[in-house]
Amino acid sequence: TDNLGRSVWAQLVWGARISLLVGLAATLIAIVLGSLVGIVAGFFEGWAGAVLMRLTEWFLVIPFLPLAIVLATILGPSVWNIIFVIGITSWPSTARVIRAQVLSVKQRLYIERSRALGASSSYVMGKHILPNVSPLILANLTLTVPVAILSETTLSFLGLGDPTRPSWGKMLDDAFSAGALSRNAWWYYLPPGLGIMAVVLAFVLIGQALEEILDPRLRERRS
Numbered sequence: 001t002d003n004l005g006r007s008v009w010a011q012l013v014w015g016a017r018i019s020l021l022v023g024l025a026a027t028l029i030a031i032v033l034g035s036l037v038g039i040v041a042g043f044f045e046g047w048a049g050a051v052l053m054r055l056t057e058w059f060l061v062i063p064f065l066p067l068a069i070v071l072a073t074i075l076g077p078s079v080w081n082i083i084f085v086i087g088i089t090s091w092p093s094t095a096r097v098i099r100a101q102v103l104s105v106k107q108r109l110y111i112e113r114s115r116a117l118g119a120s121s122s123y124v125m126g127k128h129i130l131p132n133v134s135p136l137i138l139a140n141l142t143l144t145v146p147v148a149i150l151s152e153t154t155l156s157f158l159g160l161g162d163p164t165r166p167s168w169g170k171m172l173d174d175a176f177s178a179g180a181l182s183r184n185a186w187w188y189y190l191p192p193g194l195g196i197m198a199v200v201l202a203f204v205l206i207g208q209a210l211e212e213i214l215d216p217r218l219r220e221r222r223s
Helices: 008-043 047-061 064-075 079-089 092-105 109-116 121-157 168-177 186-214 216-222
Strands: none
Touching (some): 008 047, 008 079, 008 092, 008 168, 008 186, 047 092, 064 121, 079 121, 109 121, 121 186, 168 186
């Protein structure tokens, strides 16, 4: 039990649901925003693409943690606010990667042939560009989840998470506030720490495996 007599195991199990919910939902927001911005910025190289890339660079220049702390403080402590904050601040890197792939794909002959036959921009992006960048989007999705989970843990540890719902970050915050380290109460802070490490490592390994599956050149290079 913790210093208030609550079951650490029950908090660990329930906190896993909150941490995974935040990680997956925030990743979905980041991937959708990043993919949309990346595809549009890569396909339209005029003023629209330039404006989107300047916006992306603006988000990249501002440090993630201070921006997330400010937004979480303004919006208030809530699970859905944390999801929104992490999702809205995690998309720029995905946008840049997707844009680079789109710039390469749109130079292929079948894209030019499709446009010469009168296909609209929305048709080309949906029919040809999106399927070609989908493997990259999927790989980025699995690699963004651990970042989102670590971000939720950081914000909850700083006291910006939902105080009414246990999460692994909130467990670490409560353990630190109760002096678990100085009292050597390892059963309070070690389980959530190991849970975070295990989930983050699992998603990183899944992302690396997907990259090898979707890009055979990586598999040949490593073998």
